[in-house]
Amino acid sequence: MQGLAQRVTATHPGLVNSDASYGELAWNWGRAHATESHAWRRRLWFADNDLVAWGWAQLPRQVRRRDGSTHDITGAYLAYQVDPDHAGLVDEVIDWFDGVASGVERTVLPCADDEFGLRRWAAHGYSEDQSALDDWTQLNERDLTDIAEPVLPHGFRFRTAAEAGAEAVVRAHVDAWPRSVYTVEAYEDLRQTAPYREDLHVLVEAPDGTMACSAIMWLDEVNRTAEFEPVGTHPDFRRRGLATAMLLHGMRLARAAGATHMTVACLGAEGRPAARELYYGVGFRMLARDVPLVKPADRA
Template sequence: MVNPELVTAADLKLMQGLAQHVTASRPELVNSDAAFGELAWNWGRRHAGEGAHGPRRLWFSGGELVAWGWVWPPRQARFDDGSVKEIPDAYLSYQVRPDHAGLVDEVIAWYDSTAAGTERRVAPSATDGFALERWAAHGYGTDPESLGDTGSWTQLNMRDLAEVEQPALPDGFRFRTADEAGAEAAVRAHVDAWSPSTYTAESYRGVRQAPGYRSDLHVLVEAPDGTMASSTIVWLDEVNRIAQFEPVGTHPAYRRQGLGRAMLLHGMHLAREAGATRMAVVCLGAPGHPGARGLYYGVGFRMFTRDAPLVKPAG
């Protein structure tokens, strides 16, 4: 079955189901951008905004989804500070079930035909030797931008939840849920942490529609003056009992006060109460991006796997 349409909520559930299958059988092959929570976040935030409407293709066998590809096409990104960025290349997010690995050639061929004429990027798992061979055979090589101290590659970090330290906030700060804080404050918290950002109220509505979103697992830290100083969303994969933080951010004026650490610990307690036994989070892995990695390592995460960014020139 082939259907080059846009990603719907129903498609996303199928894609998350495949992510759960791969996580259960070959977790080292899960691409950072194809994990259960990452899929929900990317679909939700792009549902109505920048990069939202790239084409997708689904491959089925015996009525089950066994592979998918989702192209983020060249686009124009508009930021909250009024700036506009042209993104001239295409990016592919994809996943193939390990027992149907041969389909990666069909995924590549579809991507090349869909994004013909543009530079094409993709980031398969660095441990997926078969896929890396097939991408190379189709003319994809290591992305130069991913190399060096400030490279763009990402790593998936994991830790178990058997024992989690109790969180400690500075005096006057408190944890809130998204429903308690309200939609406007939840959006503002994200934009403040990531500005310049493409995130909007409409993006947040998309996130809330994403399968797996739970407002009781959308955590914020409120400062004494009412500012939402930090925020994160916990996405729970109930099948594998793994929860993922995505995104994680703190307002620049409130950094280095221990808020991110306390929020992560609080989120892990909530995830454990919801049934999770392990926790995941993605970050940039190159040496020149130590901030987030140091925060995550400081609360017990360690790298589980990483991606291998590839690029193919336009043509």
């Protein structure tokens, strides 16, 4: 699946579906397979021994949060990728998803530039998800030729995951994303994914020892590109320039590791500007966006 992501990135970067990039696959698999894989269904399509399409359906399930509360997910979501040279397989992917997720609401995030795919999803009864008009995602990119010097406030310092340790790494993520179900066990699983590197997992430590923000970078050596995912800042340390400094520091580390290009995804709606403005402020610009689609539970 990551190999297909690399091939599509090399030839059609605007068609890398949300949740189907090289780094996103590692992040989603590593952090969740121990607790959520019972609700996953996967299908692979091959041509001459090459993977040319895949579907990863996440079915209804109950998620237990770190505070002991639970959240019921009643619909199904599909992550998928189809090789543009085998675009017609999207119909098989859709039929498969409709089969494994029949009877529940189904959502999917195809790329806005995938005109053929969008027509096929519409033909199968999917329409724009009006409830997700503020939740579409854009992919941003920049090259790594000119990167400003990162500047941290007095007393703050950069750390790597190896220096911070697992407990602090997980706490940094959960502080930034309070609804996350991330655990030390999930992080240990994440560390086993092939592209994970502790030296490309960066944090900013506050003077009191709190890990104020953090980001993981996923290096695709084939395409010499790296991806930030996820990026988060503790609520008590926002609007101090820490994330900006961390992103600049991270891009310098990625460049030293061999990357010439960087990507990061964020919410793109006009009313959700915070992350977009952060990334634009360090030189990123939009490359592509997705289109939230939905099919009601009562539609065959």
